[in-house]
Amino acid sequence: MSVGAATMSGGPEDGIAALADAGTAPAPQTIVSAVTHAAKWDATRAMSASLTGPQARWQPNFVIIRFVTSESQVPGIDTTRPHPARVYDYLIGGKNHFAADRAVADRGLEFFPQGRTGPRENRAFLGRAVRYLAAEAGIRQFLDVGTGLPATGSVHEIAQAVAPETKVVYVDNDPLVLAHARALLTSSPEGRTAYIHADLRDPMAILSDPSTRDVLDFSQPIALMLVAVLHFITDDDKPAEIVRTLLGALPSGSYLAASHVTAEHNRDQLEESLRNYQRSGVPFQARDSDEFARLAFDGLHLVPPGVTLVSEWRPESASPRPLPSEVIAYGGIGRKP
Numbered sequence: 001m002s003v004g005a006a007t008m009s010g011g012p013e014d015g016i017a018a019l020a021d022a023g024t025a026p027a028p029q030t031i032v033s034a035v036t037h038a039a040k041w042d043a044t045r046a047m048s049a050s051l052t053g054p055q056a057r058w059q060p061n062f063v064i065i066r067f068v069t070s071e072s073q074v075p076g077i078d079t080t081r082p083h084p085a086r087v088y089d090y091l092i093g094g095k096n097h098f099a100a101d102r103a104v105a106d107r108g109l110e111f112f113p114q115g116r117t118g119p120r121e122n123r124a125f126l127g128r129a130v131r132y133l134a135a136e137a138g139i140r141q142f143l144d145v146g147t148g149l150p151a152t153g154s155v156h157e158i159a160q161a162v163a164p165e166t167k168v169v170y171v172d173n174d175p176l177v178l179a180h181a182r183a184l185l186t187s188s189p190e191g192r193t194a195y196i197h198a199d200l201r202d203p204m205a206i207l208s209d210p211s212t213r214d215v216l217d218f219s220q221p222i223a224l225m226l227v228a229v230l231h232f233i234t235d236d237d238k239p240a241e242i243v244r245t246l247l248g249a250l251p252s253g254s255y256l257a258a259s260h261v262t263a264e265h266n267r268d269q270l271e272e273s274l275r276n277y278q279r280s281g282v283p284f285q286a287r288d289s290d291e292f293a294r295l296a297f298d299g300l301h302l303v304p305p306g307v308t309l310v311s312e313w314r315p316e317s318a319s320p321r322p323l324p325s326e327v328i329a330y331g332g333i334g335r336k337p
């Protein structure tokens with residue numbers, strides 16, 4: 001079966017076929033591709049389900065969904081295991097989480113009752129960072145790795161409100177984010193968005209993916225977004241090499257916006273909460289501000305005010321801000337010389 005520019009064969013195409021049968025076939029520019037490994041079926045089915053509802057309407061220029069990871073990285077949506085995207089969604093007041101996610105978050109909140117403040121401050125930092133990049137730095141292309149579940153103020157919504165022609169490639173490794181990817185793909189007609197199901201630990205797969213290459217022009221500046229994702233990469237997975245590989249592919253004048261959980265301000269209180277996370281199978285490593293600054297911004301020119309608590313990075317109001325021990329995350333933006 002052929003859908004747009006992609007050929008589908010094997011198991012997972014039923015949902016897409018239903019979509020086409022329903023008279024909502026993709027526009028010619030639209031490419032939907034899926035690798036047909038059986039292990040990916042759940043994720044594909046979930047994606048299709050979210051795409052085939054009565055409100056499913058394809059628009060030109062807005063959908064490229066690719067699976068680029070190996071079978072072992074796409075186990076489907078396992079609701080019995082907590083996953084960072086869903087735990088975070090629960091903490092910021094979203095609706096896409098399961099009992100296992102709520103259990104690990106609630107247990108964390110027992111140790112650290114202020115645990116919702118950091119995620120909310122981080123999300124607000126993401127918004128200010130994108131606004132700065134679009135409105136002040138003139139960035140028109142974003143590569144957002146560790147996208148999270150769609151929430152108010154996605155990167156393309158914020159950036160395209162400033163410059164409708166902005167292009168965004170989203171990347172996450174959670175099959176549930178994939179299932180909701182359509183909400184990330186509502187680009188302005190002038191811009192484009194794409195979603196790639198891939199893992200930050202394999203940066204070359206992200207960079208070489210045809211969707212990335214198709215949507216982003218690597219001869220022009222790109223903002224790499226690593227917001228609240230690097231703490232899921234432990235030192236064993238060589239996060240500095242990952243960041244270097246991604247930044248190395250971007251031209252001069254590109255930016256990195258990043259944030260990272262820290263235990264610097266309340267080590268004892270946070271440690272049990274973080275151990276609880278790790279015990280649940282989620283890799284996690286908090287880092288101090290200097291470790292984070294070295295990891296993310298080595299060789300970049302930091303945009304003022306530099307690496308700060310996310311709540312202190314260019315706040316847009318003078319209202320009182322939460323304590324460092326509640327915010328527990330640093331953020332910053334660096335420019336590639």
Ligand SMILES: C[S@@+](CC[C@H](N)C(=O)[O-])C[C@H]1O[C@@H](n2cnc3c(N)ncnc32)[C@H](O)[C@@H]1O
Binds near residue numbers: 083148199232
């Ligand atoms: C805390 S959320 C942050 C979402 C968004 N960037 C924000 O700051 O609001 C972290 C996201 O990173 C994703 N993630 C974690 N480890 C990842 C990895 N190795 N590769 C890709 N995405 C990952 C999770 O699935 C989750 O959606």
